[in-house]
Amino acid sequence: MVELGKYAGPVLAAYGVSLGLVLALVWLTLWKSRKMRRKLETLEREMGLHG
């Protein structure tokens, strides 16, 4: 494990906050994308369209 000395708290907190925010954003983006794709596919099937 890497030696962080007396600044372990701030460094880990900074990386933690950043990773948390990025992961939240990625998850939200993927979730919305999947939801929208499913909705559109359902509707296109109902209306007898393809593509």
Added chain:
Amino acid sequence: MIALLLRDLRLATRAGGGFGLGLAFFLIVTVLVPFGVGPEGGTLARIAPGILWVGALLASLLSLDRIFALDHEDGSLDLLATAPIPLESVVAVKALAHWLTTGLPLTLAAPMLAVLLNLPGPGFFWLTVSLALGTPALSYIGAFGAALTVGLKRGGLLMSLLVLPLYIPTLIYGADCARRGAAALAAGTPLLMLVAITLGAVAILPFAAAAAIRVNLR
């Protein structure tokens, strides 16, 4: 155009036009501040320019939705948009009317309220000058914000969110000018910057606001 200006002034000053409300708000905010920070004269004198500037800014924000909302409701904005005078001048005139009914009275009231906040002697001149030259920018920036949100049902809160960040440069230079004046320092540079922002806002923002109104009336 002068007829339009007179019409807007008359609408604003007659009963129910909200002419006095901004001033009353300004007064109340200024009176509340000492209750919040304590009655100690030195502290009040130090924060007086900033408080008066923020107060004036919020007071002029309050009446912004009146610039276009009422005209949009009764349809006269559609008439103005199709009138022979360009929409840009309509916006400029309406923002001017807003300044005459809020910014100008606020400027004139500010020195009286400054007495309550124990503003040092040289500060009065600079406070009045900075407000007189800075509040037109507030009205023109506000007219742009009002134009963006004119079609929305509950646009008031959204408009505050849009307009307040745009007020930041004006507030910084205006309050800084008044603060330096109060401390008897050279206040010329922030005043020049303030004037530059005001002139820029008056020159450019009517075009942006008119574009936004055209989109909203489409």
Added chain:
Amino acid sequence: MSIWEYANPRKFMQTSAWALPWVAGLAVVTLLTGLVWGFFFTVDDYRQGATVKILFVHVPAALMAVNSWLMMLVCSLIWLIRRHHVSALAAKAAAPVGVTMTLIALFTGAIWGQPMWGTWWAWDPRLTSFLILFLFYLGYIALWEAIEDPDTAADLTSVLCLVGSIFALLSRYAVNFWNQGLHQGASLSLAPGERMAMAFKLPLYVAMAGFVLLFVTLVLIRTRTEIRARRLRALEARGRMA
């Protein structure tokens, strides 16, 4: 409804569907390389100690926070001039990514500032500017959310973006005038004096590339979502009319 309504979005969907896996994969690899390198394999700075490692998220996030706004500005201009739907939707898609980057820059800056400057927050010009940028992002997103008609929303947010950019720039200079700060100078400037050692620079460049690729990936996915949402709305409208 003419074919042109979908011509450009369709091409965009095809191209982005092909490019997305590559960009996303590259983003993950570069980001991991940069951050792992920065976190595990850099020495401590003689003045800042281990906190120098925060740099590898802070600087790229700050870079993308500003660049994301610039991209929105360019997209808004393209929309206003060329009426290219994908452009407006890309601007909409970039805003939440930009907000997140601004937040990361602010948070990591505060966490770094606490041990280094002895305070979480100072009204330093750079910090203040980022806070102001955050407010501009909020207003922009709120305006998108508030307007139902997508074309009206695109027009109004584009105008707001243009005017906002001017005022954000004005604020930047006003804030500089208002308070001289204690922030480090530009981290990568070529001016002599406060230059970074190569050992820090290389992982920083990799991390920056990673953030750029991450941004591109996210904006591509979000733009695709927005295009689908637009198509969904168009189809629903057509269904109602039939």
